[in-house]
Structures are given as C-alpha cells and as structure tokens.
Amino acid sequence: MDKSWIHSDRRSKQYEEGVELFIRGCLENPHIDPNLIHCPCCKCKNLKKRPAKSIREHLYFHGFSQNYVNWIWHGESAESDKVNWSKNKEPIGNYHGHFETTNMYEAAYDNYTENPEAFMEFLEEAEKPLYNGCKCYTKLSAIVKLYNTKAKHGMSDALFSDLLMDFGDMIPDNHNLPTKMYDVKKTSSCLALSHEKIHACSNDCILYRKQYKDCVNCPKCGLSRWKLTKKNVEKKGVPTKVLRYFPPIPRFKRMFKSLHTSKNLTWHAETTGVPDQLRHPADSPSWKLVDHMWPDFESEPRNLHLALAADGINPYSNLSSRYSCWPIMLVTYNLPLNMCMKRKYIMVTMLISGPKQPGNNIDVYLDVLVEDLKRLWDGVDGVYDAYRRQFFTLKAVLLWTINDFPAYGNLSGCTTHGYYACPVCKEDTYAKHLENGKKMSFVGHRRFLPRFHPYRRQMKEFDGMEEHGESSTPLSGVALFDKLSDIRCVFGKKIIVKGKKRENAKDNNLEDSKEEKDFGSTDFRKCIVSM
Structure with a gap:
C-alpha cells in the first residue's frame, strides 16, 4: 500500500484521499470492529480505540504517526511494506517514546504471527490502564518498567512479589497490577525472544540435532540420551x-x-x-x-x-x-x-x-x-x-x-600447558621443569630483544650463557588454518572402563598418536581464521 501521503500536507488532496483509503480498508477488514478501531494518530499512538468518525478527525487534527511503519493493528502483515516504504536516510521528527511503545507491540506480533488469537489477547491485556483514570501507565508499560528495575538491581522473585503487593496497596482499588511474579512473567512472555533447548551427549560427543535428532544413544560413545535412575532405569524425556x-x-x-x-x-x-x-x-x-x-x-x-x-x-x-x-x-x-x-x-x-x-x-x-x-x-x-x-x-x-x-x-x-605452553614460540619454547617447585619455568626471553642488546651478552645475571637465538615468528591465520586442517578430530572425552582408558565404544583399539589428538572440532577455528 502506498504510504507517501502520510508525509504530505494534511490540507492537500493527496492526504485526504489517503485517509479515506485507510478508513475504508479498516472497515472492510472482517477482523476489526468498526466501532472500536485503533487510532494511529500522534496523540493516541494506537493505544486507544475509537469509532471511524473520530479516527478521521484525529488524523486531520493530529496527523498520522509517521513511525507506524507496518499497520499490524489494521490488517497489514509485518513484512508487507518492504518495497514501497521510503528509503530516506534522515529521521523525521522526534518520536522516540512512541516508537519504543510501537516496537514493544511489534515484538509480540513477531512472536505470534501464527496465532492471531493470542496476539489479540495480548493487545487487550496491554491496553488496560493501570487503574481507572490513569493516563500515564498502562498495565503492560508498568510491568515492563518494574521488571527492568528488578533486573537492574538483581531482585529476587520473592522480593519482587512482595513489592508488587505493596504497590497494589498504594494505588487505587480495582487496579490491574499483578501481585505475583508468575502473573508478570505470563503477561510479559509475549515480548520474550525464543530460545532452543538442544539435547547433548554427557561426554560432549554430539548434539542431538540434524542427523542425530532421533537417536536414543550416542553414536560415538554409546551412552544413553536419557538420565538414569538409581536403579539404572531410563527416564524417558529427561535428557542427561x-x-x-x-x-x-x-x-x-x-x-x-x-x-x-x-x-x-x-x-x-x-x-x-x-x-x-x-x-x-x-x-x-x-x-x-x-x-x-x-x-x-x-x-x-x-x-x-x-x-x-x-x-x-x-x-x-x-x-x-x-x-x-x-x-x-x-x-x-x-x-x-x-x-x-x-x-x-x-x-x-x-x-x-x-x-x-x-x-x-x-x-x-x-x-x-x-x-x-x-x-x-x-x-x-x-x-x-x-x-x-x-x-x-x-x-x-x-x-x-x-x-x-x-x-x-x-x-x-x-597447547597452553606443559613444555610447549607458549602459543607464539610453539616447539621453540624454552621450558624447564623445576624439580623442587614441581612447576614449569619458561626462560629464554632475551631472544626477543634487539640483536645487539647488552643483556644478550650478560651471563652471570641470567642463566650463565649468552643468548644468540632469534625470536620465533607467530603463526599467521593461513598457517594456523593449514596446521589445524591436518588434525584428525575425535569427539568425546576419554571414558574410563575398569581402570583402562578408551576413546569411545567404536574406537576401542584406537591408539593415541601425534596426528590423532583429542582437539575437538576445528570448524569454529576455521570460521574465525576464514573471516
């Protein structure tokens, strides 16, 4: 839908035709009550419902809210405006407060596009005033403000529930402020971003996703996907x-x-x-x-x-x-x-x-x-x-x-421990194990000094020898990528069975070698180096 008339003069013919087209579209929408339509003017900000006649007057007197990009309250989908919307890079006016409120509603709309009934129920709850006659806060805005304060200062759920009850006693009767933390979470859950719970092997071998989504046992180590009771009985549906x-x-x-x-x-x-x-x-x-x-x-x-x-x-x-x-x-x-x-x-x-x-x-x-x-x-x-x-x-x-x-x-x-703990020097690390201290000592720092530095020739003050070596060259991104690409990755931690170590159920006879170290997957390292 063309929305260029929103930015035109409210006295122009273009604006008049745009308002009439908008009103007609609202009245033709079967999901909108013609007597109670969200008013999109700069004053009401879609927080109040009015008849079509009043909305027409408000749009002429106060103007159309310019940051109301997607008309989700009036039957338009959230992505329908990608092509026709203005590409002006400069903001028009200062509508920061209104847009934050609009953004809050759009966040809930993004989560409930597949369930319009839940979205409409959320709107009805959100539009309720905090109490009769309150013009500053709605139920949702008060909950969000208080919940942000809780998160900022690290309040416990019990303390927050007590404060809600105290606030409820201070404001007039018949208020809509919840009195329990459970009700707050239930109301604000519409604004939450989604997350995924992915089952994993207890030995960190695999994630039960993609080709392993329906597996019951780990294909690497053979352990069960589900927790075991004290009697070694699997708890179906309870992952380890x-x-x-x-x-x-x-x-x-x-x-x-x-x-x-x-x-x-x-x-x-x-x-x-x-x-x-x-x-x-x-x-x-x-x-x-x-x-x-x-x-x-x-x-x-x-x-x-x-x-x-x-x-x-x-x-x-x-x-x-x-x-x-x-x-x-x-x-x-x-x-x-x-x-x-x-x-x-x-x-x-x-x-x-x-x-x-x-x-x-x-x-x-x-x-x-x-x-x-x-x-x-x-x-x-x-x-x-x-x-x-x-x-x-x-x-x-x-x-x-x-x-x-x-x-x-x-x-x-x-390697970040042992004789080759330095990631810069690698095999050229000067390391010595202290017999009495049982610790590793790393020496040879003089080789990083300039070639003719006087410290290189001093012997008594250091280890009794002059230093003529040169500093090591750190691995570049490409060299590190090539070095890691030759490593054979074996997933899963070593499992101890009857005092013996084995890699996994399928590799009982696999012996450790320099090329077969348990480094895990190199996909993440390759991703960093390639980018």
Missing part, C-alpha cells in the same frame, strides 16, 4: 545434558528496530578517530584489516563487528563446588564507548550446562552458533532500520575472542 541456545539474529533485528539503538549502531562511521591512538575497537588493526580485505562489507556502516567471550563460571557462588557452567556471549562493537560494554548490549547466545567443563570439545556446542555467524556473514535480508526508516541486508563479522589462557587453548586448539 541440555544446551540452551539463544539465536542472535532476532536480537540484532530488534536492536535495529529501536530508534535510539539503531542510530548508535553507526556511531563508529560518523566520528573521526585520533591518529595513532586506540580509543575504540574501530581503531584496531583487526577492524582495519576487515575493511581493507572486504570493501563491500566496510561500505555499509550498519554491518556489525562482533567479539565472542567464553569462560566457565560457578552459578551457585560456592567456592567448594566444582560445578562449571559455560556462558558464550557476543559483544557488539559498533556502539559508542559508553555503551558497547554495558550488560544491556552484551548478549548471551549459549549456555553450556555442567557439571564439568566441555574442554576441547566446546566446538561441538559452538557448531550451532557458527551456523548463525556464517549466515550473518552471507547477509540477512529484511532487517528494518528505525532511524533511517528503510530495510537493508545485515552482515556481521567476528573479529576476535575474549577468554583467559586455558579457555584460549580450548577455542584455538593450541
């Missing part, structure tokens, strides 16, 4: 291990639907950096290398630059517990300095449950995220930019990972 995956693509789409966030996501392209100073990741060599190698990616400032952070935590805050849960997070560096590292914009994409850490087999779990990262690298169509009011193709690149040294070894496949 679950991976919780939160897809990042819907989250990125919702970020661009926010007028404020969408504007800040192009901050890096609109500011000028200080030469020879690193003030933001946009000034880093990795960012500039991506811009140099892929000019098409650099030409679109809305393309995302990401970092992946992974580490194990103890969710129970008990130092004596050995339980280790691994969250996998993505950081968006397109945002300004004061925003990119805030908790609001650091998204958890994956939660690997314990009780033991996945180790080198973490790639088995990261395979799900790698698929979405590859899809983002190829481009995701139909992403709406609220600030520029246009649809575009979103792309993203993974710049680096953030982790401690042991986790670095799990993600990269490099």
Whole structure:
C-alpha cells in the first residue's frame, strides 16, 4: 500500500484521499470492529480505540504517526511494506517514546504471527490502564518498567512479589497490577525472544540435532540420551545434558528496530578517530584489516563487528563446588564507548550446562552458533532500520575472542600447558621443569630483544650463557588454518572402563598418536581464521 501521503500536507488532496483509503480498508477488514478501531494518530499512538468518525478527525487534527511503519493493528502483515516504504536516510521528527511503545507491540506480533488469537489477547491485556483514570501507565508499560528495575538491581522473585503487593496497596482499588511474579512473567512472555533447548551427549560427543535428532544413544560413545535412575532405569524425556541456545539474529533485528539503538549502531562511521591512538575497537588493526580485505562489507556502516567471550563460571557462588557452567556471549562493537560494554548490549547466545567443563570439545556446542555467524556473514535480508526508516541486508563479522589462557587453548586448539605452553614460540619454547617447585619455568626471553642488546651478552645475571637465538615468528591465520586442517578430530572425552582408558565404544583399539589428538572440532577455528 502506498504510504507517501502520510508525509504530505494534511490540507492537500493527496492526504485526504489517503485517509479515506485507510478508513475504508479498516472497515472492510472482517477482523476489526468498526466501532472500536485503533487510532494511529500522534496523540493516541494506537493505544486507544475509537469509532471511524473520530479516527478521521484525529488524523486531520493530529496527523498520522509517521513511525507506524507496518499497520499490524489494521490488517497489514509485518513484512508487507518492504518495497514501497521510503528509503530516506534522515529521521523525521522526534518520536522516540512512541516508537519504543510501537516496537514493544511489534515484538509480540513477531512472536505470534501464527496465532492471531493470542496476539489479540495480548493487545487487550496491554491496553488496560493501570487503574481507572490513569493516563500515564498502562498495565503492560508498568510491568515492563518494574521488571527492568528488578533486573537492574538483581531482585529476587520473592522480593519482587512482595513489592508488587505493596504497590497494589498504594494505588487505587480495582487496579490491574499483578501481585505475583508468575502473573508478570505470563503477561510479559509475549515480548520474550525464543530460545532452543538442544539435547547433548554427557561426554560432549554430539548434539542431538540434524542427523542425530532421533537417536536414543550416542553414536560415538554409546551412552544413553536419557538420565538414569538409581536403579539404572531410563527416564524417558529427561535428557542427561541440555544446551540452551539463544539465536542472535532476532536480537540484532530488534536492536535495529529501536530508534535510539539503531542510530548508535553507526556511531563508529560518523566520528573521526585520533591518529595513532586506540580509543575504540574501530581503531584496531583487526577492524582495519576487515575493511581493507572486504570493501563491500566496510561500505555499509550498519554491518556489525562482533567479539565472542567464553569462560566457565560457578552459578551457585560456592567456592567448594566444582560445578562449571559455560556462558558464550557476543559483544557488539559498533556502539559508542559508553555503551558497547554495558550488560544491556552484551548478549548471551549459549549456555553450556555442567557439571564439568566441555574442554576441547566446546566446538561441538559452538557448531550451532557458527551456523548463525556464517549466515550473518552471507547477509540477512529484511532487517528494518528505525532511524533511517528503510530495510537493508545485515552482515556481521567476528573479529576476535575474549577468554583467559586455558579457555584460549580450548577455542584455538593450541597447547597452553606443559613444555610447549607458549602459543607464539610453539616447539621453540624454552621450558624447564623445576624439580623442587614441581612447576614449569619458561626462560629464554632475551631472544626477543634487539640483536645487539647488552643483556644478550650478560651471563652471570641470567642463566650463565649468552643468548644468540632469534625470536620465533607467530603463526599467521593461513598457517594456523593449514596446521589445524591436518588434525584428525575425535569427539568425546576419554571414558574410563575398569581402570583402562578408551576413546569411545567404536574406537576401542584406537591408539593415541601425534596426528590423532583429542582437539575437538576445528570448524569454529576455521570460521574465525576464514573471516
């Protein structure tokens, strides 16, 4: 539908014909009550229902809400406006507050396009005022505001329920504010992003997805997919291990639907950096290398630059517990300095449950995220930019990972302990085992000094020898890729059976060799190097 009349003069013939066409379309929609139609004017903001006559008057007096892009309240689908919508890159007016409310409704609409009845029920609940005569808050806006405060300060569910009851006593009777945390979650669940629960092998061999979706036992180690009772009876439907995956693509789409966030996501392209100073990741060599190698990616400032952070935590805050849960997070560096590292914009994409850490087999779990990262690298169509009011193709690149040294070894496949613990020196690492301290000592640092440095000739102050060696050359991305491509990957941790070790049920006679080390999958490492 042509919507160019929305931006025209309200006294023009074009605007008059557009209003009449809009009213006629609402009256012809069988799902809309002709006496109670959502008013899309700048004053009502689709939060009030009025007769068609009153809506016509409001559209002439107050004007049509210009940020009401998809007329989802009046029978139009969410994606029907991709072609005809204006591609003007400049925002028109300041409708930040209204668009945030509209974005909240559109989030629920995206989740319930297949169930219109649930969406209409959500609208009815959301439009209820907090109490009779309240003009500041609706039931939904009050719940969202209070729930954000709960999340910000880390309130417990019991404390939040008590506060809801206290607030209910302070406001007038016959209010619509819930009194229990369960009711709050039930009402706000329409706004939540979806997540997936993927069953995993307890030995981290496979995920029960794709070709293994219907398997009952692990094809690698033979263990059952389901938990066992004390009498070794399987609990059907209760998996031994679950991976919780939160897809990042819907989250990125919702970020661009926010007028404020969408504007800040192009901050890096609109500011000028200080030469020879690193003030933001946009000034880093990795960012500039991506811009140099892929000019098409650099030409679109809305393309995302990401970092992946992974580490194990103890969710129970008990130092004596050995339980280790691994969250996998993505950081968006397109945002300004004061925003990119805030908790609001650091998204958890994956939660690997314990009780033991996945180790080198973490790639088995990261395979799900790698698929979405590859899809983002190829481009995701139909992403709406609220600030520029246009649809575009979103792309993203993974710049680096953030982790401690042991986790670095799990993600990269490099050895981070023992005689060859240095990922730079590799086989040339100068390591010595201390007999009394039972620790590894790493020496030979003088070889990194300039060739004629005086420290190289000193013997008494160091290990009694002069240093004439040269520093090692770090592996480049291509060399690391070639080195990892020759490794034969064996999934799953070693299983102990009657005091003996074996790799899995099918490889009882497999002996360890230098080419057959248990490094896990190299797909994630190849993804980082190739991008």
